Amino acid sequence: MSRELQYRHAIREALDEELARDENVVIMGEEVAQYNGAYKVTEGLWQKWGCKRIVDTPISEAGFIGMGIGASMLGVRPVMELMFWSFHSVAFDQLVNNAACVRYMSGGLINVPIVMRGPANGGTNVGATHSHIPEGLFAAFPGLKVCAPATPADAKGLMKAAIRDNDPVYVMENTLLYGMTGPVPDPADGDFVIPLGKADIKREGSDISLIAHGRSVLHALEAAEILQSEHQISAEVLDLRSIRPLDQDAILETVRKTNRVVLVDESKGFGGVSAMVSHLIQEHAFDYLDAPIKRVTTLDAPAIYSKYVENDQLPNPKRIVEQVLTIA
Amino acid sequence: MSADLHKLDFSGSPINQSLSADDKIELYRKMVRVRRFEQAALKAYASGGEIGGFLHLYIGQESVAVGTLSLCGDNDHHITAYRCHAHALASGMNMNECMAELYGKATGCSKGKGGSMHFFAPDKNYWGGHGIVAGQTPLGLGLGYGLKYKGLEGCALSFMGEGAVNQGAFHESLNIAALFEIPVVFIIENNGYSMGTSQKRSSSYRGCLAQRAEGYDMDWDVIDGSDMYQVRAKAHIAMERARKQHKPSILEITTYRYYGHSVADANYKKYRTPEEIQKYKDNHDPINLWRQKLITEGVLTDASSKEIDEAAKKEAEASVKFAEESPPPTIADIMDDVYWESDHNTEASKIGRHFFND
Numbered sequence: 001m002s003r004e005l006q007y008r009h010a011i012r013e014a015l016d017e018e019l020a021r022d023e024n025v026v027i028m029g030e031e032v033a034q035y036n037g038a039y040k041v042t043e044g045l046w047q048k049w050g051c052k053r054i055v056d057t058p059i060s061e062a063g064f065i066g067m068g069i070g071a072s073m074l075g076v077r078p079v080m081e082l083m084f085w086s087f088h089s090v091a092f093d094q095l096v097n098n099a100a101c102v103r104y105m106s107g108g109l110i111n112v113p114i115v116m117r118g119p120a121n122g123g124t125n126v127g128a129t130h131s132h133i134p135e136g137l138f139a140a141f142p143g144l145k146v147c148a149p150a151t152p153a154d155a156k157g158l159m160k161a162a163i164r165d166n167d168p169v170y171v172m173e174n175t176l177l178y179g180m181t182g183p184v185p186d187p188a189d190g191d192f193v194i195p196l197g198k199a200d201i202k203r204e205g206s207d208i209s210l211i212a213h214g215r216s217v218l219h220a221l222e223a224a225e226i227l228q229s230e231h232q233i234s235a236e237v238l239d240l241r242s243i244r245p246l247d248q249d250a251i252l253e254t255v256r257k258t259n260r261v262v263l264v265d266e267s268k269g270f271g272g273v274s275a276m277v278s279h280l281i282q283e284h285a286f287d288y289l290d291a292p293i294k295r296v297t298t299l300d301a302p303a304i305y306s307k308y309v310e311n312d313q314l315p316n317p318k319r320i321v322e323q324v325l326t327i328a
Numbered sequence: 329m330s331a332d333l334h335k336l337d338f339s340g341s342p343i344n345q346s347l348s349a350d351d352k353i354e355l356y357r358k359m360v361r362v363r364r365f366e367q368a369a370l371k372a373y374a375s376g377g378e379i380g381g382f383l384h385l386y387i388g389q390e391s392v393a394v395g396t397l398s399l400c401g402d403n404d405h406h407i408t409a410y411r412c413h414a415h416a417l418a419s420g421m422n423m424n425e426c427m428a429e430l431y432g433k434a435t436g437c438s439k440g441k442g443g444s445m446h447f448f449a450p451d452k453n454y455w456g457g458h459g460i461v462a463g464q465t466p467l468g469l470g471l472g473y474g475l476k477y478k479g480l481e482g483c484a485l486s487f488m489g490e491g492a493v494n495q496g497a498f499h500e501s502l503n504i505a506a507l508f509e510i511p512v513v514f515i516i517e518n519n520g521y522s523m524g525t526s527q528k529r530s531s532s533y534r535g536c537l538a539q540r541a542e543g544y545d546m547d548w549d550v551i552d553g554s555d556m557y558q559v560r561a562k563a564h565i566a567m568e569r570a571r572k573q574h575k576p577s578i579l580e581i582t583t584y585r586y587y588g589h590s591v592a593d594a595n596y597k598k599y600r601t602p603e604e605i606q607k608y609k610d611n612h613d614p615i616n617l618w619r620q621k622l623i624t625e626g627v628l629t630d631a632s633s634k635e636i637d638e639a640a641k642k643e644a645e646a647s648v649k650f651a652e653e654s655p656p657p658t659i660a661d662i663m664d665d666v667y668w669e670s671d672h673n674t675e676a677s678k679i680g681r682h683f684f685n686d
Contacts, residue, residue: 026477052477058507063466063500070470070484073455074405076477093463093497106448106456107439108665142666142683165676166668197680245680276684283686 002153002183008041010152010184011117011173014159015042015079017187019049022077025163028055028068029081029118038083039119039178061091065116069098069168072114079163085120085172086132099168100143115162120148120172121215122266122303122314131303133266135172135213136273139244146243147196148172150217152182154241157194165196174215197245201254205236208328209254211277212264213240216296216315220264223320231321233328243273251277252285259290262323264315269297291327296320339621341561343399349627355398355556356622356633359390359615361640362414365423368644369413369430373591378652379430383444386414388586391614392517394418395559396485396581399567400453403482405471407455407464409489410445411517419454421447423647433654440657441665461522462488462495465514469501472512476574483511483570490580491522491530493537502578506544511570513563516580517553523589524599538580546576553583554612556621584608 005013018025031038033046033056046054057064061082068078082088088095095116102110122131139146145167149155155173162169185192202217203224210220217239224235238254240247255261261281265274278293299313312319338344347355366385373379386393393414397406408415416426421437429436430444437447438457447457455471458464468486475482492498493516505512516537522530531537541548547569551562559581566577586605588596597605622628663685669677 024477058503060500060504062497063469063504066463066466066497066501067470067473067504070407070455070467070472071474071477072470073450073467074471074474074478076474093460094466097460097463098458098467102456103668104665105438105442105446106450106665107437107441108668108671109438109448109450110455111668113668145667161676166672166674195676195679197676197682242680245682247679248681 001189002185004181005152005184006178007152007155007180007182008039008178010156011041011159012043012045013184013187014156015045016048018160018163019045019053024075024077025079026053026055026076027079027081028057028064030057030059030083032056032081037081039175041178042081061087062094065091066094066098068114069094069112072112073102073110077113077163079115079117082116082118084130085118085134086130088132088134095138096141100141104143111166112168113166114168115171116168117159117171118173119175119178121174121176122298123310124175125305125307125310127305128302133298135243136267136271136276138170139273140271143168145169145196145245146172147241148214148243149241150177150214150239152180153184154194154200156184157192158196158241160193161196164193169196172214177215194241196242197247198242199247199250200239200241201236202239203235203237205234205258207234207258208260208262208324209236209238209258210262210264210320211238211240211251211254213243213273214266216264216266219315219317219320222317223324226317226321227324231325233324235324248280248284251280255281255285256288259288260327261293262320263293263295264320265295265297266315267297268300269295270300272297294323294327296323336558338555338557338561341557341564343560343564344557352622352627353636355394356615356618356628357636357640358394358418359618360637361423361643362390362394362417363387363615364637364640364644365417365426365647366413368648369427370587370591372648380432381443382410382590382592383430384411384590385585385587386411388608388613389517389519389553389583390414391556391559391618392553392581392583395556396515396563399560399564400485401482403475403480404485404567405453405455405475405482406485406487407468407471408457408487409461409464409492410459411489412445412447412457415454415487416447416449416457419449419452421449421452421454423643424650427647427651428654431651431654432656433651434657434661435650435654439661439665462492462498464488465492465498465501468514469505469510469512472505472510472570472576473508475511481571483513483567485513485515487515487517489522490516490518490520490527490537493540494531502541502544502546505576506546509574510576511574512576513566513570514576514578516578517583518580519583519585521589521599523593524595526599536580538578541578546578548578548580551579551581553581554614554617556614556618584612
């Protein structure tokens with residue numbers, strides 16, 4: 001049996017279960033404890049687990065992220081909340097040089113079992129500094145793993161896999177998804193873990209593939225409905241879920257099935273996740289393509305503040321439909 | 329300040345009183361081994377072109393790493409920046425694995441993947457060896473956090489050069505260390521120059537750099553690095569404060585490097601005078617001073633100190649030979665040690681594509 005849970009509560013359930021499973025798991029970040037989380041993801045965990053397991057940090061990302069990495073080298077398994085993934089820039093040395101490279105530079109003597117999580121999205125009317133979407137950026141660093149769940153169930157299952165992984169995993173959530181609900185399997189039915197590196201077909205189709213991750217999956221699903229009802233185009237929606245490791249087999253399978261593909265990606269076109277996916281498709285499924293690979297990415301400027309056009313800068317169902325109609 | 333402190337005798341402190349004659353000789357041997365190792369590395373770097381990249385020498389500073397690390401027990405951990413060879417050898421790593429790492433050989437401590445700035449030995453509580461100035465200070469804080477989290481009585485020593493004290497990551501680490509009561513000792517190895525920029529031209533401070541601790545309600549001290557007894561006596565106090573009270577400290581240990589910031593530092597005799605370098609060699613050399621002290625104490629003789637020196641020289645020469653004769657890593661080796669899960673061939677490592685080589 002599954003219940004309807006909000007995305008934020010699905011993540012909280014994952015954290016709660018992992019806190020219970022492993023005494024080395026500790027939740028750290030700004031306002032995660034006594035304030036109950038800036039987005040209420042960690043609500044109630046401090047009351048339940050206390051100050052040792054749920055730790056409020058000062059606004060000091062380089063300091064506390066680095067501290068978590070150092071502690072993880074000793075076997076603590078920190079789950080660090082970045083209030084916004086946009087704040088990665090002030091902790092970049094820790095996130096990249098230390099978390100991603102220390103294993104390699106030590107010839108494999110060290111591993112960093114840490115999770116960094118938080119929202120990474122545009123569309124909330126907060127301007128460029130708070131609207132960065134860095135999953136493609138971090139996936140570009142070998143040593144790191146990155147995932148971006150679109151649904152409450154995926155958020156829970158991927159979070160549990162991330163915490164159990166012995167490498168650094170960066171989980172990109174979305175403030176606009178936190179309040180959305182969806183079915184999540186009941187814990188009574190067993191441990192619910194979704195492995196990293198496994199994509200999921202969210203909608204079957206035969207004419208074109210829409211490949212997306214994070215909130216773009218919801219846009220793709222909405223676009224697929226419009227394409228079906230207004231244009232008699234059957235679109236398949238593949239949710240990558242995990243960026244690195246990446247489910248290349250699933251990508252190629254859907255392309256070979258439909259022969260047309262539109263990539264939907266909230267990051268920018270230059271060097272974004274879709275740039276990598278596009279390369280893999282042309283390399284491994286070139287002969288299956290009946291049309292050029294098309295993309296719907298965020299319009300290539302820093303995130304605009306104005307609510308009047310903000311959603312036009314981001315991928316949205318209208319832009320997806322328009323792009324599909326150029327090749328289908 | 330250091331001149332006055334130098335007159336004080338720290339040999340009577342309990343932690344120094346507890347040293348046996350053999351312990352004292354061992355401290356001497358360790359310093360000599362560090363110096364001979366680095367001299368051999370410098371020679372190899374200059375002559376053969378076998379060692380690439382940077383080579384940040386510790387020569388002149390040996391008492392700092394050797395003295396502080398001699399105080400470490402099973403639950404004490406340490407981490408430093410890129411001037412990391414002394415900490416490695418003082419931790420118990422052998423010359424062969426260190427020299428081979430400089431040579432980029434597969435037998436190196438990091439399999440040739442780290443180089444001069446990235447020596448590690450977690451089994452000896454040594455966590456590197458880090459290339460970005462002050463970038464390791466939050467990691468040192470985290471080692472202390474981990475000790476406290478696990479309920480172990482120990483401390484983390486987080487070393488850095490004095491050029492690191494103006495980096496944000498250092499200050500963030502200080503604040504969190506004091507706020508969270510983390511058992512960590514921040515050790516500033518102050519050799520006076522951040523590359524070619526003197527302390528006075530790079531830092532604004534009152535009194536000394538360690539005094540910045542006061543802004544974080546943290547204890548601090550200044551140590552004359554050329555005096556082994558003083559290094560040990562004062563570091564011991566800070567380490568005990570960390571272990572027993574979970575209180576962090578800053579120690580500023582004054583020292584001097586005879587060579588450049590790295591061997592790539594072409595101007596190391598231009599931003600300071602040859603007279604200044606000579607003055608330190610003549611009057612403040614930590615190895616000479618310790619040898620004289622031990623000879624005065626009757627622990628060491630001229631002859632026995634020479635034997636130690638000769639043995640260290642031979643060991644260093646042998647490590648060069650070992651490095652030269654060792655195999656390099658293969659192209660296939662490039663792809664190991666990226667992910668723990670892949671290295672261990674776990675189920676997780678088999679799901680999805682992890683590597684993107686065309």
